[in-house]
Amino acid sequence: MIYLALGALGLVVAALVLSDGGDTLAGGLSSDMLVNIAWTGTILALVVAGFWRQFRASPLRHVQALAAWGLIGAALVLGYSYRDRLSAVSSRVLGDLRPGTAVQGPGGSVTITRRSDGTFRVDARVGGEGKVLTQDFLFDTGASSVVLTAENAAALGFRPRPDEFSTRVSTANGATSAAPIQLDSLTVGTITTRNVNAMIARPGALSGNLLGHTFLDRLARYEVQGNRLILTPDR
Known part of the structure; x- marks a missing residue:
């Protein structure tokens, strides 16, 4: 993972060198855009590297955490997809209770x-x-x-x-x-x-x-x- 981060930093340097003071590079990408992409990749690579290191130290706990977040995400997606039905059910329950x-x-x-x-x-x-x-x-x-x-x-x-x-x-x-x-x-x-x-x-x-x-x-x-x-x- 550290090599990915170094590679992203290399892209930043390459963007600065290849721009040669111009606004765009070959392929139509601006130097600023390439720098932003490279910085984003660097940060993402460092985050993934840190997570991977912790995951290797305690894989079971992190698998459980990922599964929990996956279930939460699935529940949110289902809740949004069936929001009209859930609203009708909750309204009927409210009416029955009150x-x-x-x-x-x-x-x-x-x-x-x-x-x-x-x-x-x-x-x-x-x-x-x-x-x-x-x-x-x-x-x-x-x-x-x-x-x-x-x-x-x-x-x-x-x-x-x-x-x-x-x-x-x-x-x-x-x-x-x-x-x-x-x-x-x-x-x-x-x-x-x-x-x-x-x-x-x-x-x-x-x-x-x-x-x-x-x-x-x-x-x-x-x-x-x-x-x-x-x-x-x-x-």
Whole structure:
């Protein structure tokens, strides 16, 4: 290996001699390029020589190290090649570990895992009256509209007068009166809808917010597959 290093150094000297002050050598290579190649070869030869000396002193340990690095490299290559599948699997695992978490799926879809009580609940970002807050929503196909509890609506800045609770809305638990409003935005996972018509239920009428049809009808589709609710945005 030391002879390789000496040979590379010889190339450096030859490049300097043959250049004779010119910019290029025979074959079109510049003297600077040949010098750079020679220096790189010299450094590489010295590194290989040092490694070879250590390898001869303890070959088994170095073979094990090379095998370990080879496995790490193979794992990185496989991980990159199958990154989309691994991402989908990790997302499903996350959804199973944390039911109610909106997990992004293919095509911009969002998947929500059913909770132990049999319901689909999800945290959504709600914008209204200059505020944006994260609030819990129950998926409810029986609700004709997105419905907020009076308490959650007040947190967003909506405080309707008693006479404004004039609209009847249907929910899975029955009918109630509500005050109509419009939300600036409603975001579930990566799906955002704007200017969403919604209702505020009378104080004490509901225990939680409802994700109803004024949001669901803005989607391309929504479907339940086993323990998973899949929301697909409209493109």
